[in-house]
Amino acid sequence: MTAATTELTPAVRAYLRRATWGLPRERQQEVWDELEEHLLTRAAQLQACGAAPPEALARALAELGSPTRVSAGMTGVYLMPKLILMAGADAVALSAALYALAGGNDGNVITLPVLTNRPITPSCVRGTAPISYNVTIVSRRAGITCYTFNDPKVYEGAYLSLSSIKKAVAAQGGNVTTLSSGTIRLNLTTKSKPNQIDLPSNFTVKGEKYYFAAAIASSFYRNQSNSVKFQGYQPPVIVSDNLKLQFGDSTQPEIGPAFYRGVALELLRYVLHGDAQGSEFSGSIFSIYPADAGVHKLKTTLKTSEVAMLVIRREGQNYDLDVAPVDAAGQITFKSSQKRLAFVSDPDQLSLVYPDGRTPALLVRVTNIPLGNLKSGIFVPAKTTSDAPN
């Protein structure tokens, strides 16, 4: 930002930076200048009425209101689809309405339509044909066997179109480029360095490429500070200081499970290491919905619509994870490969060996807690063990 006058204080600069955050580069300077002029003129007016210069500037800032609101309104003008703007509502009211729809915060809301089923297309292998009873062989030719999975859940997921990805990245002040390989690159800038994330597309529907929704979620919270939070299950929302990304809407209940399935491992990384970009995390999800799952219904004191994660360490860095919402009665229903659980209060206790054969399990509330502090979401229910019915 090139605007600079000798009268600007650090507080004013911080305000203007925040207020112009996320705007297209060619608009940032224009809005900066306009707001700066407003602040200085109002401060001068207040000084003329007897206010001391620091007090005058502070009052002018306060009157201008939250920079987040200004930023939300401006990004609403320059980044929201023109079609929405032409619906007639003014941008601020629209932003407020979307915000209310998403559960409420002070920021700009971007609602991203989510596709929950990918086309059933055959997977092909050369050589040994798959023998699982869960697949149907659709062709055998020249040593290549193609098959589809019998379980439709295999094709479920949370996917975003390229246009949605672009919208979400633009709202963060970045852009998307397509590499020669067809992979897209999300170009984002953190406070200290450029941040590039490459995403191969998963599939194409009606000429539009689709990508894992969790990938854009990851880009969002890696690009922002660790103050980013998750909210809600139907629909899931990621919240930063001045932006909300809402994935689908409440008419698509299947988005919640698919979305959280995609981000579960990242959430675990935050619980274990406190930072998505800390020491390399070598864990993997053994299974989220194992075929022989035990069903654990846990009574909690959490509010409805909070989301929690069940973590079990299987061996080494392999974890068994499930993510589920709190229902109206404060109950959460988890699935796990383990049927007898004992809840612990620290990730280090996941390696404990209980004489009665129970498996240590960690419960973490993952919504409405800054990701950088996600470990504070660990909780132990009043009933510290759970036995899934056979």
Added chain:
Amino acid sequence: MNPDLLRGNLDLILLTILEDKPLYGFAIIQEARERTDGYFQFKEGSLYPALHRLEQDGLLAAQPGELGRNGKPRKYYSVTDAGRQALTAKRAEFSSFTGAVGRLGSP
């Protein structure tokens, strides 16, 4: 006043203020306050996005004016021909609405 009323009629108010002469943001706030004896208290944080939106929609045009206190030209907004047409329509709509509300309240 009820801020919802202000927000719901922001376009009408801004177009009306700018109907006769171009003004820059801070001056618009002053003008609104003075012409309504302080009834309209704009939230500045809402004003600027609204001005930019109206400009994007072609209802307002912007041009640089004299240098402001930051040494940059002030951005003056004026109503375009499309903006005048929109203002006429909005006035008629508002008049119909207040008339109907008035009739509801009549004995």
